[in-house]
Amino acid sequence: MFKKLSMAAVAVALSATSSLAATEVTWWHAMGGELGKKLEEIANKFNESQSDYKVVPVFKGTYPETLTAAIAAFRAGQQPAIVQVFEVGTGTMMAAKGAVYPVYKLMADNKEPWDPKTFLAPVTGYYSDTEGNILSMPFNSSTPILYYNKDVFKKAGLDPEVAPKTWAEVASFGKKVVDAGAAPCGFTISYAATWVGLENYSAIEDLPFGTLQNGFGGLKTEFKFNGPAQAAFWDNLKKWQDEKVFKYGGPGGGADTAPMFYAQQCAIYMGSSASRAGVINNAKGFQVGFGQLPYDDTVTKEPKNSIIGGATLWVLNGQKNPDVYKGAAKFFTYLSKPEIQADWHQFTGYLPITNAAYEFGQKQGYYEKNPGSDIAIRQITRGTPSDNSKGVRFGNLTQIRDLIDQQFEAVLSGSKTGQQALDDAAKAGNAILREFEAANSN
Amino acid sequence: MQTKRTVFHSRVLPYFLLAPQLAVTLVFFLWPAAQAIWQSFLRQDPFGLRNTFVWFQNYTRLFNDPDYLNSLGVTFVFSVGVTVLSMSLSLLFAVCVSRVLRSARFYTTLLVWPYAVAPAASGLLWWFMFNPSVGIIPYLLTFLGYTWNHRLHPNDAMVLIIIAAAWKQISYNFLFFVAGLQSVPQSLTEAAAIDGAGPVKRFWTVIFPLLSPTTFFLVVINITYAMFDTFPIVDATTSGGPSQSTNILVYKVYADGFIGLNLGPSAAQSVILMLIVVLLTIVQFRWIERKVQY
Numbered sequence: 229m230f231k232k233l234s235m236a237a238v239a240v241a242l243s244a245t246s247s248l249a250a251t252e253v254t255w256w257h258a259m260g261g262e263l264g265k266k267l268e269e270i271a272n273k274f275n276e277s278q279s280d281y282k283v284v285p286v287f288k289g290t291y292p293e294t295l296t297a298a299i300a301a302f303r304a305g306q307q308p309a310i311v312q313v314f315e316v317g318t319g320t321m322m323a324a325k326g327a328v329y330p331v332y333k334l335m336a337d338n339k340e341p342w343d344p345k346t347f348l349a350p351v352t353g354y355y356s357d358t359e360g361n362i363l364s365m366p367f368n369s370s371t372p373i374l375y376y377n378k379d380v381f382k383k384a385g386l387d388p389e390v391a392p393k394t395w396a397e398v399a400s401f402g403k404k405v406v407d408a409g410a411a412p413c414g415f416t417i418s419y420a421a422t423w424v425g426l427e428n429y430s431a432i433e434d435l436p437f438g439t440l441q442n443g444f445g446g447l448k449t450e451f452k453f454n455g456p457a458q459a460a461f462w463d464n465l466k467k468w469q470d471e472k473v474f475k476y477g478g479p480g481g482g483a484d485t486a487p488m489f490y491a492q493q494c495a496i497y498m499g500s501s502a503s504r505a506g507v508i509n510n511a512k513g514f515q516v517g518f519g520q521l522p523y524d525d526t527v528t529k530e531p532k533n534s535i536i537g538g539a540t541l542w543v544l545n546g547q548k549n550p551d552v553y554k555g556a557a558k559f560f561t562y563l564s565k566p567e568i569q570a571d572w573h574q575f576t577g578y579l580p581i582t583n584a585a586y587e588f589g590q591k592q593g594y595y596e597k598n599p600g601s602d603i604a605i606r607q608i609t610r611g612t613p614s615d616n617s618k619g620v621r622f623g624n625l626t627q628i629r630d631l632i633d634q635q636f637e638a639v640l641s642g643s644k645t646g647q648q649a650l651d652d653a654a655k656a657g658n659a660i661l662r663e664f665e666a667a668n669s670n
Numbered sequence: 671m672q673t674k675r676t677v678f679h680s681r682v683l684p685y686f687l688l689a690p691q692l693a694v695t696l697v698f699f700l701w702p703a704a705q706a707i708w709q710s711f712l713r714q715d716p717f718g719l720r721n722t723f724v725w726f727q728n729y730t731r732l733f734n735d736p737d738y739l740n741s742l743g744v745t746f747v748f749s750v751g752v753t754v755l756s757m758s759l760s761l762l763f764a765v766c767v768s769r770v771l772r773s774a775r776f777y778t779t780l781l782v783w784p785y786a787v788a789p790a791a792s793g794l795l796w797w798f799m800f801n802p803s804v805g806i807i808p809y810l811l812t813f814l815g816y817t818w819n820h821r822l823h824p825n826d827a828m829v830l831i832i833i834a835a836a837w838k839q840i841s842y843n844f845l846f847f848v849a850g851l852q853s854v855p856q857s858l859t860e861a862a863a864i865d866g867a868g869p870v871k872r873f874w875t876v877i878f879p880l881l882s883p884t885t886f887f888l889v890v891i892n893i894t895y896a897m898f899d900t901f902p903i904v905d906a907t908t909s910g911g912p913s914q915s916t917n918i919l920v921y922k923v924y925a926d927g928f929i930g931l932n933l934g935p936s937a938a939q940s941v942i943l944m945l946i947v948v949l950l951t952i953v954q955f956r957w958i959e960r961k962v963q964y
Binding site: 292295296299302320323324325326327477478479480484487488491493624626627630633634635637638640641643656660663666667668 | 713714715716717718719720722737801802803804821822823824909911912913914925926928929930931932934935
């Protein structure tokens, strides 16, 4: 017995030293649950594919927590090599010039193949600087889509194969659902006030969110999202809420939104395309239909592309061992392989990052076998992107989103009109932008 | 009066013996406090790559910021609410327990339990019970014709965090009140009873005044608790919303500093909080320490 145990101990010690020989590349990420397991699987596969580098993924909590942890670690000189930062933090990361090792430079310095054209255009557009250089490695990008409950649609006398296309249709379908008693609520939205209800609304309707191409043009940008169309839209949401057609599920991602859809309380749910796997798993006892995010036909007849969310991988400066960067570059090359990308995209519902991964999936026949799985891709590549639909890039956007949420709640509780709330949000948001500009330009 | 005095022959030894405590204080209290004060005068990008010394700009901005003034008001309402609710309930429980003869100990044990629950867990508990979609309390309230939704209604949210925070503090207050009641001499209440005073009169004219040192001590402790230890409850239930209606000062420091990465203004806020703690400590030491010797 003792012999066996000591043998095991020796084996463990040996394997430990063998992995010590490899250069460790730490990777802080914010993928919990199923996504986290898949991410670790990718890292493990990379580690098994070669012996010089070992990518060590560390789960750091939510997106804001991961960003805060990485910044605190950077200030203390203990930063990881790679950190996953959500799209809202992009403005903050891009402004931190001394802290970030741009990925295009990393790849060139380490002689790894790198061609921005291989990536999907909306994805690269979002993460490039003004000269067109990609600063962070695209990893998990998503865009909001519409999910609906086919059984409830049937019960309400609606065609279960037809998803609502416009906001007016969403409201009228929802009203039918409620009136028929098929469900107590028509629709619910995650990121109701921010990602879906303001950022994507503005992009799809081709309305400016801020000056200087929505902040892509520099730090002097100012918010313009308090236009009459957005204000009318918020007033409509309030009206629909009063008619029980719309139900609010909380600020941020809306903790209650998806559960209300799963519990068949709400017939329609608008959320990230990356929720697809979760929605299918949780939709017990009913059929799920998919549709594109609705557009506002009182504003536009030609909806633009929707904008992306999700996260990219940023490389941080200041690693003492230069081999770490070599490892990070090798890992990124591995990550961009079509089969790895396609696997990640198909498992999670995130967008395929490269054109090759999309084609790989088409060749596999994946999109025909899984209806709804290419809605996000078609929606994000729809039409020609304008300055208003390329994305949004603002410093301290996390904080600004919080205050937009608060203003939206003021509209829903009836204490402000849509216009007042958006004006107040723009004013407070501009103050934060000026502070960010001052802190990042001297 | 004789006091025990140790005389050290070496000048170094006493300092040496104090050193561990001093080191802990220095590293964990004074140093971070000094850092906060220093940062409150700076404008910094999140990564600490660029610093500008801006004097009192962070402070002047704070007091011109309607959100901060709102947060001050919210904190006031919240801490008064928590203090009044938790203290009156625990006083009631303590009086009840002190009148029960046989199972007093049993009740005491039960009433102390909530204190062992971590604030985040208790926050989650209340979040669940009051959840507008799945919670039991909103469901019951609909029968009374009230639609509870702390996601939308500022008053609901405030009531929720006051209840959650007060619930947690009841045990603590209860213990002190029980101890305080035990130290009220039996002879006084008996004498009052012989003079014909009923239980209510006895309580308000004899017992309650004698409890005043305990009450005063608890007021300070409860205000401190409501202002500084309730972060997890707010975080787990309302996250400061809706529309900032439960954004108490400690939560705002966190939201601005850790979520918003706005370090200067956040540091200025924590310095102001520090001043409030200092003030409360002075109040406690100056008045309570004296008044205890009645």
